[in-house]
Amino acid sequence: MRLRGMGAQGLLGALALAVAICGLSSRGMAQEAPDEAEGREHVFLRLGYGLVQYETSGRASVFGTPIDNAKVGFGQHSSAIIEAGWRFAPSWSLSVLTGLPPTVSLEGRGAFEGFGTISKVTYGSTMLGLQYHPLQFGRFDPYIGAGIDYTAILNTSGGSIPGLRVKDAIGPVLQAGFEFGLTRNLALYTDVRKVWLKFRAKGTVPDPVAPYPVQVSVTPNPTVLSIGLTYRF
Numbered sequence: 001m002r003l004r005g006m007g008a009q010g011l012l013g014a015l016a017l018a019v020a021i022c023g024l025s026s027r028g029m030a031q032e033a034p035d036e037a038e039g040r041e042h043v044f045l046r047l048g049y050g051l052v053q054y055e056t057s058g059r060a061s062v063f064g065t066p067i068d069n070a071k072v073g074f075g076q077h078s079s080a081i082i083e084a085g086w087r088f089a090p091s092w093s094l095s096v097l098t099g100l101p102p103t104v105s106l107e108g109r110g111a112f113e114g115f116g117t118i119s120k121v122t123y124g125s126t127m128l129g130l131q132y133h134p135l136q137f138g139r140f141d142p143y144i145g146a147g148i149d150y151t152a153i154l155n156t157s158g159g160s161i162p163g164l165r166v167k168d169a170i171g172p173v174l175q176a177g178f179e180f181g182l183t184r185n186l187a188l189y190t191d192v193r194k195v196w197l198k199f200r201a202k203g204t205v206p207d208p209v210a211p212y213p214v215q216v217s218v219t220p221n222p223t224v225l226s227i228g229l230t231y232r233f
Helices: 008-032
Strands: 042-053 058-062 070-074 077-089 092-099 103-110 117-132 140-157 169-181 186-195 199-205 212-218 223-232
Touching (some): 077 223
Antiparallel strands (some): 042 223, 058 070, 070 103, 092 117
């Protein structure tokens, strides 16, 4: 499944529309069946499906000399995700999110278009976040948050630049989302996160005369939209 042609603004707009629709419907339902779990401390577990869109940007150089319009972009992907957290106060929660390590393509763009797929990269991402819950409307519980992401490169293979070495990256995260209670312990959730990351990589391009070194920096800055179920313990 792919998110093509939809930028961060589109994702945020879709989330805002969903929040407005669910907010209107939940106000009436809240009086009839209030969520007993609201307002108390609890541990929660989320299982969901995340759609990831990257901004294609970055730079490249050969022998240390920058190449005009030489760029490297991440391929897009989707993945199952899991998040565990603690609602330690009525208006505050803390969580950590990770997912199944995906394998994505590093694609040459611009002046690097001829390189095609530069390498296949498998990575694991972990996000630690603090969320603020400003309002609770019965079953409807919106939140905003901030945190930090650490992305570890687990493996690189294949492609036109064999032996490419990509360094791990760390960066800030902003998020917004909401839960909609189904029962005392079970809720639906949707969440959007914006992550700022920068990866640096080095490799050698094969050549009949002599191989030459290439350095690239990639700033994918992914937007992650996730939906799924929350279970409150």
